[in-house]
Amino acid sequence: MAKLSMRERYSLLTRDLDWTPTYVDPKEVYPYTRYEGIKIHDWDAWEDPFRLTVDSYCKYQAEKDKKLYAVIESFAQGQGHLSLTDARYLNSLKLFIQGVTPLEYAAHRHFGFLARHLDGPGPRFAALCQSMDELRHTQTEVHTLGQYNKYYDGLHNWPQMFDRVWYLSVPRSFIDDAMTAGPFEFLTSVSFAFEYLLTNLLFVPFMSGASFNGDLATMTFGFSAQSDESRHMTLGLGSLKFMLEQDEDNVPIIQGWLDKWFWRAYRVLGLVASMMDYMLPQPVMSWKEGFELYFEDQMLGGLFPDLEFYGIRPPLHVEAAIAEKDVVSHQIYWLLYQYCFGTAFTATVPDTAHLDWLSEQYPDTFDRHYRPLWDKARGIQQDGGRFFNLALPQLCQVCQIPVAFTEPGDPTRLSHRSSVHEGERYNLCSDGCQWIFEREPEKYRQAWLPVHQIYQGNCGGAALPDVIAWSGVRPGDGGEYLGSPDHVNWERWHAAGTAASGL
Amino acid sequence: MPVRSLSGTYDYPSSSRQELYGDDQLVSVHWEGNLTFSAPACFRAPRAMTWGDFKMQLVDPWAACDPDYDPSAPTGFRLDGDAFIPQPDRTLADLGVGHKSLICFRT
Numbered sequence: 001m002a003k004l005s006m007r008e009r010y011s012l013l014t015r016d017l018d019w020t021p022t023y024v025d026p027k028e029v030y031p032y033t034r035y036e037g038i039k040i041h042d043w044d045a046w047e048d049p050f051r052l053t054v055d056s057y058c059k060y061q062a063e064k065d066k067k068l069y070a071v072i073e074s075f076a077q078g079q080g081h082l083s084l085t086d087a088r089y090l091n092s093l094k095l096f097i098q099g100v101t102p103l104e105y106a107a108h109r110h111f112g113f114l115a116r117h118l119d120g121p122g123p124r125f126a127a128l129c130q131s132m133d134e135l136r137h138t139q140t141e142v143h144t145l146g147q148y149n150k151y152y153d154g155l156h157n158w159p160q161m162f163d164r165v166w167y168l169s170v171p172r173s174f175i176d177d178a179m180t181a182g183p184f185e186f187l188t189s190v191s192f193a194f195e196y197l198l199t200n201l202l203f204v205p206f207m208s209g210a211s212f213n214g215d216l217a218t219m220t221f222g223f224s225a226q227s228d229e230s231r232h233m234t235l236g237l238g239s240l241k242f243m244l245e246q247d248e249d250n251v252p253i254i255q256g257w258l259d260k261w262f263w264r265a266y267r268v269l270g271l272v273a274s275m276m277d278y279m280l281p282q283p284v285m286s287w288k289e290g291f292e293l294y295f296e297d298q299m300l301g302g303l304f305p306d307l308e309f310y311g312i313r314p315p316l317h318v319e320a321a322i323a324e325k326d327v328v329s330h331q332i333y334w335l336l337y338q339y340c341f342g343t344a345f346t347a348t349v350p351d352t353a354h355l356d357w358l359s360e361q362y363p364d365t366f367d368r369h370y371r372p373l374w375d376k377a378r379g380i381q382q383d384g385g386r387f388f389n390l391a392l393p394q395l396c397q398v399c400q401i402p403v404a405f406t407e408p409g410d411p412t413r414l415s416h417r418s419s420v421h422e423g424e425r426y427n428l429c430s431d432g433c434q435w436i437f438e439r440e441p442e443k444y445r446q447a448w449l450p451v452h453q454i455y456q457g458n459c460g461g462a463a464l465p466d467v468i469a470w471s472g473v474r475p476g477d478g479g480e481y482l483g484s485p486d487h488v489n490w491e492r493w494h495a496a497g498t499a500a501s502g503l
Numbered sequence: 504m505p506v507r508s509l510s511g512t513y514d515y516p517s518s519s520r521q522e523l524y525g526d527d528q529l530v531s532v533h534w535e536g537n538l539t540f541s542a543p544a545c546f547r548a549p550r551a552m553t554w555g556d557f558k559m560q561l562v563d564p565w566a567a568c569d570p571d572y573d574p575s576a577p578t579g580f581r582l583d584g585d586a587f588i589p590q591p592d593r594t595l596a597d598l599g600v601g602h603k604s605l606i607c608f609r610t
Contacts, residue, residue: 331541380570389565390565394531394543424521442514445516445519
């Protein structure tokens with residue numbers, strides 16, 4: 001039998017398996033693709049640029065898995081966890097498994113939903129492949145980072161933490177917001193805004209951070225997921241252009257979603273900003289530098305001029321994000337430092353060399369506004385104390401981050417907004433979040449804000465230790481790094497290594 | 504803009520509405536000009552609590568997390584953006600402090 005070309009195989013094994021329903025109205029078969037107002041005239045215009053079939057997909061992924069699991073095995077055998085730059089590096093991995101891995105799993109679930117509910121066979125199959133990718137990423141992340149769970153705290157209970165811990169409500173509310181939207185809005189939010197527009201600011205810092213800090217296992221996972229991520233990016237842009245090309249009436253709807261989801265995704269990345277600037281003992285690049293390269297140059301400079309052709313302009317509030325690049329990572333890490341009695345990672349005052357690096361990276365703001373805070377915290381620590389902010393913070397109704405940002409252009413003045421809807425006041429952190437709230441107040445007033453839920457008595461009790469235990473966080477997972485179990489163990493293991501080798 | 508939904512109707516209550524707190528309400532307090540505290544503190548307090556009790560029992564212990572805090576120093580109060588003169592014997596409700604209000608002060 002003659003061997004089929006890739007194109008023929010793809011056609012036979014995907015689109016040719018589709019049929020047009022005759023005795024049931026297509027609107028009943030695909031009930032979700034009309035109510036958002038997006039008009040699709042020709043589903044076949046969606047081209048999957050990769051023409052994957054299930055057998056080729058599985059073969060390709062199995063090869064990558066084989067390589068990854070070989071590295072994980074040798075990592076485990078060779079005590080790879082001792083090769084890290086420092087145990088403080090683990091905080092980056094804790095944030096990743098607690099905050100990013102559950103997003104992969106949620107994306108797996110929802111792309112599975114799209115694989116059933118999009119009308120066209122091409123996009124359904126693309127969604128199926130992405131659903132499998134996201135599940136594979138969840139698994140490989142768990143297996144990779146699980147290596148560290150044998151030795152370090154804070155990695156043991158991430159699904160429960162994702163549902164319950166206060167700072168993880170930031171990524172969780174993001175994905176809940178996307179999954180409760182319609183399929184086209186989901187594609188705009190996750191496939192485009194997250195997987196295309198901002199993916200390099202999410203993925204690259206963690207994987208480069210691994211590479212710079214001696215974490216061979218996570219770096220290898222990064223390589224194993226990289227080609228999938230490129231495919232997700234291509235599909236993200238492809239799905240956006242498909243929607244824009246189908247009908248002119250789609251353009252303003254999509255512009256509104258872009259305005260919303262840029263800001264939603266950007267706020268989630270605030271956690272990554274603080275990771276890049278503070279959690280890596282050996283930093284890769286500053287948040288500011290990454291933002292300029294991956295967002296300002298590549299997206300604002302490269303992508304958006306291209307999208308102008310479709311009548312799409314850069315998202316609203318992009319200027320505010322640019323204005324924040326000198327301050328946002330410092331504000332978020334300072335926040336995490338003072339509330340880390342309730343986090344599942346540790347925090348500490350950066351050492352002098354790290355503070356000097358931050359001064360160099362942020363010459364306009366760091367010495368003036370943030371270095372004095374670290375000096376003050378270090379002073380308190382030298383006197384035997386530790387600065388904790390022992391009250392629950394006011395949270396933003398939309399992004400769910402404590403209201404901790406400052407007015408654009410004035411790093412000394414809190415940016416606080418409030419909106420009153422049907423007689424109730426809602427507090428917000430920025431013009432971007434306020435704009436999102438006022439666009440759909442009926443949605444955001446239902447937000448499960450951890451602080452409000454704690455005060456309602458829904459989180460394990462009234463005392464902080466009860467709430468923390470209910471969240472799945474154990475003593476030692478969070479708090480001050482110096483003197484923490486991770487710190488003590490790290491010192492002990494390395495002292496033992498030095499003694500054994502006779503140095 | 505109303506939420507577009509499959510059923511066409513979409514109306515669910517706020518998850519933080521005042522009735523869920525009984526006779527209490529949420530009140531936030533922000534120390535302006537002091538970057539030490541990242542965000543306003545949010546308290547649950549009885550609507551019938553006097554300002555004096557609110558400040559002494561909730562605001563002062565929180566603000567004292569900063570060793571530079573002097574309980575007699577707060578001044579220039581604002582309530583939800585407007586000038587505000589707290590009176591120790593009057594209740595939060597009397598003073599117009601509402602559910603999820605924000606009180607700011609300077610030192």
